[in-house]
Amino acid sequence: MTEQSLETLLAQGGHFVDPVTGAIVAPIHPSTTYARNDRYELPGFRYGRNANPTGAQVEDVLAKLEGAEDALVFASGLAGITTFFDTVRAGEHVVAPRVMYHGTADWLRRLGERRGVEVTFFDATAPDSLAAAVRAGETAVVWIEPSVNPTWDVIDVRSAAEIAHGAGAVLGVDATVTPAVTLRALDLGADVVFHSGTKYLAGHSDVLAGVLATRVADERWEDVKTARTLMGGVLGAFESWLLLRGMRTLHVRYERQAANALAIARHFEHHPGVEAVLYPGLESHPGHAVAKRQMTGGFGAMLSLLVPGGAEGAKRVATRTRLFVPATSLGGVESLIEHRASVEGPLSAVSASLLRLSIGIERADELVADLEQALA
Numbered sequence: 177m178t179e180q181s182l183e184t185l186l187a188q189g190g191h192f193v194d195p196v197t198g199a200i201v202a203p204i205h206p207s208t209t210y211a212r213n214d215r216y217e218l219p220g221f222r223y224g225r226n227a228n229p230t231g232a233q234v235e236d237v238l239a240k241l242e243g244a245e246d247a248l249v250f251a252s253g254l255a256g257i258t259t260f261f262d263t264v265r266a267g268e269h270v271v272a273p274r275v276m277y278h279g280t281a282d283w284l285r286r287l288g289e290r291r292g293v294e295v296t297f298f299d300a301t302a303p304d305s306l307a308a309a310v311r312a313g314e315t316a317v318v319w320i321e322p323s324v325n326p327t328w329d330v331i332d333v334r335s336a337a338e339i340a341h342g343a344g345a346v347l348g349v350d351a352t353v354t355p356a357v358t359l360r361a362l363d364l365g366a367d368v369v370f371h372s373g374t375k376y377l378a379g380h381s382d383v384l385a386g387v388l389a390t391r392v393a394d395e396r397w398e399d400v401k402t403a404r405t406l407m408g409g410v411l412g413a414f415e416s417w418l419l420l421r422g423m424r425t426l427h428v429r430y431e432r433q434a435a436n437a438l439a440i441a442r443h444f445e446h447h448p449g450v451e452a453v454l455y456p457g458l459e460s461h462p463g464h465a466v467a468k469r470q471m472t473g474g475f476g477a478m479l480s481l482l483v484p485g486g487a488e489g490a491k492r493v494a495t496r497t498r499l500f501v502p503a504t505s506l507g508g509v510e511s512l513i514e515h516r517a518s519v520e521g522p523l524s525a526v527s528a529s530l531l532r533l534s535i536g537i538e539r540a541d542e543l544v545a546d547l548e549q550a551l552a
């Protein structure tokens with residue numbers, strides 16, 4: 177097949193045509209086991225915990241989307257993250273940002289407490305703090321988010337790759353909020369890219385999924401594959417199908433969501449009822465220049481507002497919205513609002529006055545009006 181744009185690849189779901197029926201949508205294969213032929217050979221699949229054909233179909237599209245040698249899908253984002261970090265051994269060192277997706281931070285702390293993995297958290301807002309955190313010859317994995325959740329501080333993926341590789345470590349990038357239609361992590365030097373497919377890839381708040389894709393299918397990757405089979409975190413056939421179906425509109429949804437987010441960020445940037453708008457698409461954002469360089473398809477649809485009155489003030493706003501749904505998660509076609517510190521618990525490093533917004537595909541003027549009345 178000729179080289180295609182990501183948009184065409186996504187819209188066509190990998191240009192699937194069933195050789196037997198001519199169906200243009202991949203079938204769902206619920207079978208958990210696969211028969212051997214008359215030479216007692218397996219034609220391709222063995223058992224549902226290893227892999228399933230519907231999952232293989234979406235993995236093929238994901239590998240192309242990321243420019244990866246291989247991709248794997250998992251039963252949730254965290255099933256992908258925990259499986260990946262299962263390949264890190266006791267005594268090895270891992271580096272990650274201090275503010276990031278709290279589930280990953282919680283898992284890394286557990287690895288540190290129970291499995292003898294050494295973890296250093298660095299301050300993504302301080303220059304040189306990543307370089308100071310890595311240890312040549314000891315650090316096995318540097319794990320970053322290009323836009324850290326939920327402050328949206330920007331990490332330069334290219335420079336993180338140089339630092340990681342200089343120390344002999346691999347760079348893993350959680351690109352959940354910056355999917356390949358805006359940021360191609362492997363092209364920027366990452367070794368492994370991760371997505372919570374639950375978010376933008378699937379896009380409709382109706383399926384849990386995780387994705388890992390690798391630049392090179394090396395020894396560590398084989399180990400990740402083995403760990404997926406042994407830990408049992410494979411994505412089921414129906415969920416694989418939902419993920420593939422959702423991905424067909426990823427580029428259109430993301431473009432609209434990013435445009436809406438920019439309009440909302442600009443509207444509230446100097447608003448008297450808001451202390452600060454955290455969004456990398458604003459020229460005033462400290463990470464704007466790096467974001468502009470590495471996010472080629474828009475600045476994303478996640479933004480946070482700091483509002484007066486601390487936790488109580490923030491929660492009051494989140495209970496007054498009529499269109500924004502007060503719920504956790506992100507990346508769906510409907511807009512959500514969340515008081516992040518309430519969700520993250522006592523170890524949270526997030527400001528009590530922070531409200532995280534996941535912007536959907538509704539009309540921007542109606543979303544702005546909803547926030548205006550909630551802030552009033």
Ligand SMILES: *Cc1c(COP(=O)(O)O)cnc(C)c1O
Binds near residue numbers: 252254321386
């Ligand atoms: C949601 C999320 C995860 C975890 O994914 P699940 O599908 O909820 O397990 C990891 N990283 C980021 C940035 C997320 O937003």
